[in-house]
Amino acid sequence: MVAQEMTTIRGRGPILVSIVALAALLRPAPAVADGGGYKFRGSFARLDGSTAAGLLHATIGGSGSSMVVRARGLGDSASLSLLLREAGAGDTAVVTFTSNVRGRATLRFRSVPRTARDLPLSFDPRGKRIVISAAGGDRLEVEVPDDSDTPPPGGDDPPPGGGTPPPGATCTPVDTGDVFLVPEVGAGTAKVRFRRDGGCTRDFRVEADDVAPGSYDVCVGDVAVGSLEAVDNGGEITGEIELDDESGERPFPTDLSDPLGQRIEVREAATTSCTGALVFSFASFPEDRGEGAGQAGATCTPVDTGDVFLVREAGVGKAKARFRRQADCERDFRLAADDVPLGLYDVCIGGVAFGSFAAVDSGGDIEGELELDNQPDQPGERPFPAELSDPLGKEIEVRRSAPTPCAGTLLFSFASFPDDSGGS
Numbered sequence: 001m002v003a004q005e006m007t008t009i010r011g012r013g014p015i016l017v018s019i020v021a022l023a024a025l026l027r028p029a030p031a032v033a034d035g036g037g038y039k040f041r042g043s044f045a046r047l048d049g050s051t052a053a054g055l056l057h058a059t060i061g062g063s064g065s066s067m068v069v070r071a072r073g074l075g076d077s078a079s080l081s082l083l084l085r086e087a088g089a090g091d092t093a094v095v096t097f098t099s100n101v102r103g104r105a106t107l108r109f110r111s112v113p114r115t116a117r118d119l120p121l122s123f124d125p126r127g128k129r130i131v132i133s134a135a136g137g138d139r140l141e142v143e144v145p146d147d148s149d150t151p152p153p154g155g156d157d158p159p160p161g162g163g164t165p166p167p168g169a170t171c172t173p174v175d176t177g178d179v180f181l182v183p184e185v186g187a188g189t190a191k192v193r194f195r196r197d198g199g200c201t202r203d204f205r206v207e208a209d210d211v212a213p214g215s216y217d218v219c220v221g222d223v224a225v226g227s228l229e230a231v232d233n234g235g236e237i238t239g240e241i242e243l244d245d246e247s248g249e250r251p252f253p254t255d256l257s258d259p260l261g262q263r264i265e266v267r268e269a270a271t272t273s274c275t276g277a278l279v280f281s282f283a284s285f286p287e288d289r290g291e292g293a294g295q296a297g298a299t300c301t302p303v304d305t306g307d308v309f310l311v312r313e314a315g316v317g318k319a320k321a322r323f324r325r326q327a328d329c330e331r332d333f334r335l336a337a338d339d340v341p342l343g344l345y346d347v348c349i350g351g352v353a354f355g356s357f358a359a360v361d362s363g364g365d366i367e368g369e370l371e372l373d374n375q376p377d378q379p380g381e382r383p384f385p386a387e388l389s390d391p392l393g394k395e396i397e398v399r400r401s402a403p404t405p406c407a408g409t410l411l412f413s414f415a416s417f418p419d420d421s422g423g424s
Contacts, residue, residue, distance in 0.1 A: 038126065044071065044140035047131075051234035054132065054140050058125055065111040065121055071132060071140060073234045074099040077363075078134060082107060085129040085141075095119060101363055171200040174260070177382040180344050180358040181266065181280035182401050186212060188237070189358075190266050190280040194259050202252040204259060207240040208266060208280070215269035217276060221262035224273035226250065228266075260285045283353070283405050300329040303392070310396065310412035315340065317366075319398050319412040323391050331384045333391055336369040337398060337412070344401035346408060350394035353405035355382065392417045 044054035054071030074080060078099045084092040099105045109121040127146040132139045174196040181190040188211035195203040204225070206218050211230050218225050218241055230239035243252040261284050270276035303325040310319045317340035324332045333354070335347050340359050347354045347370050359368035372384040393416050402408035 040126075040144055042142045042144070044130075044132070044142045047138045047141055048136075050139065052132075052139050053234045054142070056130055056142050056144070058144060060124075060126070067109040067121055067125055069107040069130070069132075070105075071099075072102075072104045072236065072238070074103045074105060074132070074139065075134075076101050076103055078103070080105070080139070081133045083131040083133055084123060084125070085131050086127070091131070092123075094123065101361075170198060171196055173198050174258075174383055175376055175381075176285050177376070177380055179282060179285070179356060179382075181264065181282045182344060182403060184278045184281055184403070186279055188212075191358075192259075192264055192282060194285060196258065201245040202258065203242070203244040204252060205240065205242040205244075206264075206266065207238070209236065209238050211237055211239070211279070213237055216279065217265075217267045217269050217273050219265040219267060219274040220256075220259045222274060223256070225253075225256060227269055227273075281403065299327060300325055302327050303390075305417045308414060308417070310398065310414040313410045313413055315411050317341075321391075321396055321414060323417055325390065330374040331390065332371070332373045333384065334369060334371040335396070335398065336367065338365065338367045340366060340368075340411070342366060345411070346397075346399045346401050346405050348397040348399060348406040349391045350389075351406060352388070354388060354391075356401055356405070 038058070038060040040056070040058045042056055044052075044056065046052055050073060052071065052073035054069060056067065056069050058067045059065060069082065076099070079096070080099065081096050082094045084094055095107065097105055097107065107119060108117070109119045111121045113120055125144045127144065129141055129143045131141045174194065176192075176194045178191045178193050181192060183189070188209055190206065190208040190211070192206045193204070206228065208216065208228060208230055213230050213232060215227055215229055216239065217227050225243065226241045228239040228241040230237050241250075243250050243256075245252050263284055264282040265274070265278055266280040267274055267278055268276035303323065305321075305323045307320045307322050310321060312318065317338055319335065319337040319340075321335045322333070335357075337345065337357075337359055342359055342361065344356055344358050345368065346356050354372065355370045357368040357370040359366050369380070371378075371381045372388070373381045374384045376383055395416055396414040397406070397410055398412040399406055399410050400408035
């Protein structure tokens with residue numbers, strides 16, 4: 001949970017921040033002249049002797065500014081604050097947030113928020129210290145240099161071929177949500193996410209956890225999109241790669257097509273890219289043709305099946321499904337499983353893979369869910385692909401994930417929701 005706020009806190013000295021100083025502190029992150037830009041990437045220093053760790057990426061430019069903070073080792077569901085600290089002035093609390101059950105947190109600030117989870121970048125981080133603080137004291141801190149102290153260009157430069165979409169381009173927004181890849185060999189987990197906004201700005205992220213330390217190639221449709229380095233970060237082996245047109249990560253190369261409808265793989269790095277041992281794979285995100293959820297003016301018979309429990313075919317636990325459709329044909333399908341073994345599961349409707357989900361331990365309860373929605377506005381929701389038909393009149397299954405979707409062991413099933421011609 002994240003709560004946006006701007007609160008001035010008494011500094012270490014006896015003088016409070018003046019109105020003038022506060023205005024300077026909170027001035028919006030400025031744009032820079034065409035052809036220029038500011039970029040910083042730095043690691044947080046530990047202030048409390050714990051194993052907490054974090055990274056900060058900041059980019060300030062004429063096409064948009066952003067700041068991304070990622071931290072781990074914060075403690076399970078810990079209450080924290082992100083502070084701006086400037087010499088001779090008081091601290092300013094930017095946002096309060098809660099770490100997840102694994103002690104991790106990600107905060108993404110943008111000058112022009114793209115999703116409901118983006119926080120407004122209404123401050124300039126340059127020349128200040130960014131501090132993650134808890135009730136017991138400061139946990140992590142990183143100093144963001146002024147323009148004059150900006151490190152020279154190096155490993156963080158955009159790869160050749162990077163750039164922004166053509167001016168005026170429009171696309172159907174997509175947000176797949178986090179999708180877990182299928183483990184092929186070894187141990188650990190990997191997840192992937194792709195987002196695209198109405199202006200065709202793209203963000204693609206792959207994260208691996210609890211894998212063997214080393215280098216890994218990320219391949220989309222047999223094309224190498226980059227590599228990630230899995231390292232020991234305070235007792236956890238993690239690594240990630242992110243391609244993003246509007247953040248401190250590497251820009252999404254213009255010559256790289258969207259990963260929709262293409263196989264995604266994580267392989268051990270080899271001399272020739274994408275030829276090493278296959279470690280994780282994912283058949284594909286649903287293909288997207290940019291047509292949206294339906295045709296303008298379409299009408300449908302409203303449907304709400306309510307929660308319906310599936311029949312347990314093997315194993316333990318329970319699963320339930322629900323489908324809703326509005327008069328304008330907007331759709332929402334949800335399947336939730338509880339008290340099942342940890343792992344990955346496929347959701348199959350009429351023999352077609354609708355997606356997968358991971359059953360995880362969320363504080364003592366083993367649960368997982370898949371939700372497809374034409375207008376995703378909650379964490380974890382994914383767009384309902386236009387090419388997927390309504391689940392009415394079709395068998396619904398939950399299966400253990402296998403290399404081929406919908407081929408794993410059948411765990412839960414449901415004959416069908418009542419059929420409905422729907423209208424359009």
